[in-house]
Amino acid sequence: MTPSTTLPGGTATLGDLTVSRVGYGAMQLAGPGVMGPPADPESAVAVLREAVALGITHIDTSEAYGPRTTNQVVREALHPYPDELVVATKVGADRDAAGGWPPARRPEDLRRQVHENLRSLGVEHLDLVNMRMGDATGQKEGSIAEAYGVLVDLQREGLVRHLGVSNVTAEQVAEARAIAPVVCVQNMYNLAVRHDDALVDQLAADGIAYVPFFPLGGFSPLQSAALGAVAARHDATPMSVALAWLLQRSPNILLIPGTSKVAHLRENVAGAGLALSADDLAELDTIGGA
DSSP states (O other): OOOOSSSTTOEEEETTEEEESBOEEGGGGSSGGGBSSOSSHHHHHHHHHHHHHHTOOEEEOOTTTBTTTHHHHHHHHHOSOOTTOEEEEEESBOOOTTSOOOBOOSHHHHHHHHHHHHHHHTOSSEEEEEEEOSBTTBOOOSOOHHHHHHHHHHHHTTSEEEEEEESOOHHHHHHHHHHSOOOEEEOBOOSSOOTTHHHHHHHHHTTOEEOOBSTTOTTSOOOOHHHHHHHHHTTOOHHHHHHHHHHHHOTTBOBOOOOSOHHHHHHHHHHHTOOOOHHHHHHHHTTTTO
16 A cells, blocks of 8 residues: 555655545544544544555544543554554543543653553554643643653653644644744634634644644534535535645645544545635635735
8 A cells, every 4th residue: 555646635744654645533533522432443544544545644543532442442453554644643642531631741741651662552562642732721821841852762762753732832833843843833723713824834834743632623513604615615524625625725734534434434535536626715714814
């Protein structure tokens, strides 16, 4: 298998790795509230295998999803992993019994989480680890140096190939980059949430990927009269328009929409390839006030 050039958007890079710009986010394979096992384990395995069959070479997961559930499904479905497949994971938060995401960024926490991801995914090194900052409410000011430095040490030990950052401010991105290379930034960003516009452009100029989480609005799906109007003109779903807008927004944007259904996965992939006109883009830009 080689990285797909037929998927919408073609390919982009994560450091020295080439991936399809349309990827797959595995969070929704866990149970309700990202807790517990999949409601339909066979469907969860099937959607991952279909993603790879479609040419997707970037899968985003974490041991915190479930917790200790999603990585197991990824391993069951795809191990041994194709050489071209990049499996990205995330550290910096644990899960509590109520389904919360308490920060866990002490050096011992981060080392534990990296080793947990290694074991559950069944690999000797992780392709990409994103350092998650902030909390469940969003980004928080503060230094990333100590936490990111722990991941740099693990990288030097050969346990991590590439590093990224997640849920971060522009200042934290700059601080991390001053310590060691950052191959991607994973923040909340979509048609309605445009606070990272300047950061997206800066990273594009520097050849660094930007990976929006909640590209379709997350737990509260995007709703907008402008989005609906553009979708109606194209006889498409609003979610297709939202994904297509992201791909056309900047060439360094990588998509990781999630789903637990094969049919929905195919819809997401096809929808991302929708060609939007300049008039469409101008109308969509009114949603986020760009």
